[in-house]
Amino acid sequence: MIQSIRKAASILEFMKNHNKEYSIAEISESIEFPPSTTHRILNTLINCGYVAKDERTHLYKLGPGLIALGIAAVSNINIQSESAPILKHLSEKTQEDSFLIVKSGNNGVIIGKSDGPHPLKIVENFGIEIPLHKGAIRKVILAYQPKEFLDDYLQRDLAPYLENTEVDKDKLIEDLKKIKDTGISLSISEYIENAVGIGAPIFDYKGEFVASIGIVAPLSRAEDTGLEFIENSIRESADQLSKKLGYMK
Structure with missing residues (x-):
């Protein structure tokens, strides 16, 4: 790697x-570079438009040259391709099938999936739309809606859970x-008997779900794997994908 x-x-x-x-002192201290090195690099970044300097206060901030780069980067982001390695890692870590789901009207639809190693699976397929109140991953979508x-969703007649169990709104x-x-x-047996779902939200560079x-x-x-372990693994994956989409906490 080129050090500069x-x-x-x-x-x-x-x-x-x-x-x-x-x-310069704040920047050099935080990144542990000598002030002279920091000053030299900042001058180069200023010439590129990536950093701006206030000549009155001698303070530095991000420059307008980064805006065009950011817009170009955002236009090149595809959530499905960005999620593929993260889903694969999540499946390897939890040993379970992992999914990426988005909103489609009042339903959730799978747009990304990675298979775990077990032959016994809970079948979830691409393109099948299931109401947002059914299952943990889809409930995440519902939770973050305006x-x-x-x-409006809660005023509707909601499809029941298993065995015609009425939805307690x-x-x-x-x-x-x-x-x-x-x-x-986390949900248990909401639309598939003896199945557990665990999900977490993904945010983009604007902080939007x-x-x-x-x-x-x-x-x-x-339960044998450990629900807390799976939850933490999913949180980690959600944070990684959100970061890839430009989200900053």
Whole structure:
């Protein structure tokens, strides 16, 4: 790796995490470069338009040259291709099938999948649309919808859970609030008997919800693996994919 490029990237990476201006001392201390090196790299970045300097205060901030690069990068992002290696790693880690699901009207539809190694599976296929209140991964989508959409959805006659179990809308509202509070969703036997689903949200560079990621597995097997372990693995995968889409916490 060319060290000068790595150092320049480190400076830009540091400066993007905070919406403020910096002195050379702050930047060099944070990235552990000598002030002279930091000053030289900053001057180069200024010439490229990637950093701007306030000549009155002698403070530095990200420059307008990065805007065009950012727009170009966003236009090249495809959530399905970006998610593929993350789904694969999630399946390897949890030993279960993993899924990427997006909203389609009042339903959730699978647009990405990676198979786990077990022959016994909970069948979920591409293109099949299932109501958003059924299953943990789809509930994530419902939880992050605008209030107007959610109010309209809850006024509808919702398809029952297994064995014609009527949907308790008050409990559903509590579940959706918990999902937003914790960033994780878990459901058991809502539309597949003795199956567990666990999901988490994906956000884009604007901080907007775009999809959900998670696993569906036989309950007994997931319990043997450890539900907390699976939840943490899914959170990690969700964070990785969100970061690939440009999301910054």
